[in-house]
Each structure stands twice: as structure tokens, then as C-alpha cells.
Amino acid sequence: MTEMRALIQQSATSKTLTLTKTPRPTPAQDEHLIHVKACSPCAGELLWPANFPPPNQRTLIPCPDVAGMVISAPADSPFKPGDCVYARTNYIRPGNACDYATAPTDELARMPQGMSFVQAAAVPVSAQTAWQLLLVQTFGELDWEEAKQVWGGKRVLVTAASGGVGMWVVQLARLLGAEVIGTAGGNMGIVKELGAEVLDYRTTNLREWAGQEKVDVVVDCIGGKSLRDAWWTVKDEGVVVSIFQAPLMVKPEEFEGENVKDLFFVMQPVGQQLEEITKLIEEGACRGMVDSVWPLEQYEEAFRRLDTGHAKGKIAFDLELN
Numbered sequence: 428m429t430e431m432r433a434l435i436q437q438s439a440t441s442k443t444l445t446l447t448k449t450p451r452p453t454p455a456q457d458e459h460l461i462h463v464k465a466c467s468p469c470a471g472e473l474l475w476p477a478n479f480p481p482p483n484q485r486t487l488i489p490c491p492d493v494a495g496m497v498i499s500a501p502a503d504s505p506f507k508p509g510d511c512v513y514a515r516t517n518y519i520r521p522g523n524a525c526d527y528a529t530a531p532t533d534e535l536a537r538m539p540q541g542m543s544f545v546q547a548a549a550v551p552v553s554a555q556t557a558w559q560l561l562l563v564q565t566f567g568e569l570d571w572e573e574a575k576q577v578w579g580g581k582r583v584l585v586t587a588a589s590g591g592v593g594m595w596v597v598q599l600a601r602l603l604g605a606e607v608i609g610t611a612g613g614n615m616g617i618v619k620e621l622g623a624e625v626l627d628y629r630t631t632n633l634r635e636w637a638g639q640e641k642v643d644v645v646v647d648c649i650g651g652k653s654l655r656d657a658w659w660t661v662k663d664e665g666v667v668v669s670i671f672q673a674p675l676m677v678k679p680e681e682f683e684g685e686n687v688k689d690l691f692f693v694m695q696p697v698g699q700q701l702e703e704i705t706k707l708i709e710e711g712a713c714r715g716m717v718d719s720v721w722p723l724e725q726y727e728e729a730f731r732r733l734d735t736g737h738a739k740g741k742i743a744f745d746l747e748l749n
């Protein structure tokens with residue numbers, strides 16, 4: 428049996444990781460076998476197995492994002508052996524911190540031309556979460572032109588706008604015509620570069636700031652105190668949407684805004700959306716960002732960097748380094 432390297436989380440209740448050898452996965456009839464060239468972890472993901480138990484018993488391999496080369500494909504797949512693909516693969520299967528992974532057609536997208544595997548691995552979960560937030564969740568399912576009508580001219584506050592997801596919300600919301608304000612600290616420069624107004628969360632009181640002009644939509648990418656404070660910035664009839672927790676969990680008791688909609692959602696891997704993102708990247712309209720690149724063997728340092736909560740873009744593993 429052919430073996431591969433795999434990074435494995437000991438149990439749902441332990442964040443301890445071990446790099447070990449396991450058998451290569453065998454793709455199901457509707458799945459591709461992918462030679463993983465790069466993969467990327469998501470902030471907080473070692474807590475997911477405890478907080479969001481996978482629906483089935485599975486090996487706990489981290490890194491939802493993968494970029495790699497197709498080794499074998501189902502007969503009816505648009506992807507052929509040798510194609511470069513990327514994806515946020517489905518949570519029902521192990522993640523991608525391993526040499527070989529499997530994925531069905533509907534999770535995969537063609538990698539942007541000219542992009543390295545490492546750069547590509549930094550995109551899927553962040554970009555698709557932002558896409559779903561703007562074009563599926565907040566105002567229902569919209570195509571790009573409808574979304575421009577809906578988001579055009581809206582004033583949007585994004586917390587942790589310099590983070591993996593935040594920087595994609597900033598970019599896509601701006602492309603859709605929204606006026607975007609983002610919070611950041613040491614990474615304020617990233618938000619400014621992406622064309623948004625930036626607030627330093629270390630020195631800005633959001634309640635006082637919002638006294639000047641409230642926003643139509645709060646997009647929260649960090650939860651906790653940031654989300655609680657952000658409630659003060661939303662207009663009556665506005666929306667507070669978080670990718671971290673249900674906004675009502677931290678709504679200030681004295682908040683008196685009327686008819687404010689609140690929303691939390693968990694993204695789903697949809698390859699077609701990632702294809703749209705591929706096109707935007709190829710047009711030069713959007714980009715991902717890599718904070719640092721690690722060999723799989725340096726997983727402890729890589730996850731320590733991720734856990735600081737202050738990375739400048741995504742942490743990526745290059746499986747060809749060791």
C-alpha cells in the first residue's frame with residue numbers, strides 16, 4: 428500500500444498535531460485524486476472538530492484549502508490528469524495537509540493562470556466565504572449584476588478587514604460599488620492598499636465613530652468585543668453579519684436600533700464560485716495574500732504564527748519544501 432505524509436490532529440478535544448505516514452486515499456468513483464502541492468490552514472480550525480463535529484467519523488487532517496495537480500479524474504470531469512486545480516474541500520472529508528487528497532468536480536476550480544500553487548492555496552476558503560456573504564447570504568442569492576444594484580452605494584463596515592476573509596470582503600464589496608470601511612491594527616496598511624477607509628481598532632471607539640454616520644451593513648470577521656462594538660455602527664433596517672458567531676450572542680443590551688437583521692453562516696465549498704474568483708484574479712481585479720510559506724515538517728511554527736491572529740495574509744504549506 429502506498430503511503431503519504433499526513434498532519435493529523437490527535438482528537439477533537441486536543442489541538443496537538445503529529446506528522447505521520449498514512450495510506451494514500453482512494454478516490455470514490457465521482458472523485459479526483461489530487462497531488463497536493465500546497466495547502467493552507469484556516470484561523471481557529473483546530474477548534475472546529477469540537478465546536479462543529481464532522482457529520483461522520485473521519486481522520487482529523489487540517490487545512491481546508493488545497494492547490495495541486497490532478498492525478499486521476501472521473502470520466503465525466505472537466506478536469507484531466509495534469510490540470511492545476513484548487514479548492515476549499517468539503518468538511519465531510521479530511522483536510523489537505525497531506526501529499527494526496529480527493530475531491531469531486533463540484534468543489535474544484537481551475538487555478539488562475541500564472542499563479543503559483545502556494546499563492547492559489549491562500550485563496551479558496553477566504554474568497555468563497557466573502558463571495559457567499561455578498562452574493563448569497565446577506566440579501567439572498569444574487570448574480571453579479573444584481574449584486575452591484577444591491578451593494579452599490581451601501582456603506583459597509585468590515586471588522587478584521589486585513590484578515591484572510593476580511594481582505595476578500597473588502598475587495599469584492601468595493602468591486603460591487605460599496606463604500607467600505609475596515610478595522611485593523613498593525614495591518615492597517617493592507618486595508619488602505621485595497622482601497623478602503625481604515626480604522627485602527629486599538630484607538631477607535633466604534634460607538635463614537637458611528638455617531639457621525641452609521642453603516643448599512645456590518646460584516647464581522649472576528650467576533651467577540653469587535654462584533655459587540657460594531658453593533659453600535661449599524662443603521663435601523665441594516666444588517667449585522669458575522670462569520671465567527673451569531674451576532675445576537677454579543678448584542679449590547681442597551682442597543683436600540685430598529686429592524687436590524689442579524690446573520691451567521693458557515694460557508695460551503697462551491698467550485699463554480701471559485702471559477703468566478705479565478706476570472707477576477709486573472710483580470711487583476713482581486714488578489715490573495717500569503718503571510719509566510721512553510722514546509723509541512725515545520726507545522727508547529729506555522730500554526731503558532733496562525734494563532735497569533737496577526738498574520739499578514741494566509742499561512743501556506745509548500746509540500747515540495749522539506
Ligand SMILES: NC(=O)c1ccc[n+]([C@@H]2O[C@H](COP(=O)([O-])OP(=O)(O)OC[C@H]3O[C@@H](n4cnc5c(N)ncnc54)[C@H](OP(=O)(O)O)[C@@H]3O)[C@@H](O)[C@H]2O)c1
Pocket residue numbers: 469470471472552553556586587588589590591592593610611612613614615628648649653669670671692693694695733736737738739740
Ligand atoms: N463562517 C465561515 O464559513 C468561516 C469561513 C472562514 C473563516 N471563518 C472564521 O473567521 C475568522 C477569521 O478568519 P480569517 O482567516 O480571516 O482570520 P485571520 O486571517 O487569521 O485574521 C487575522 C487578522 O485579524 C486582524 N485582527 C486581529 N485582532 C483584531 C481586532 N481586534 N480587530 C480587528 N482586526 C483584528 C489582524 O490584523 P492586525 O494584525 O492588524 O491586528 C489580522 O490581519 C476565524 O475565526 C475563522 O475560523 C469562518
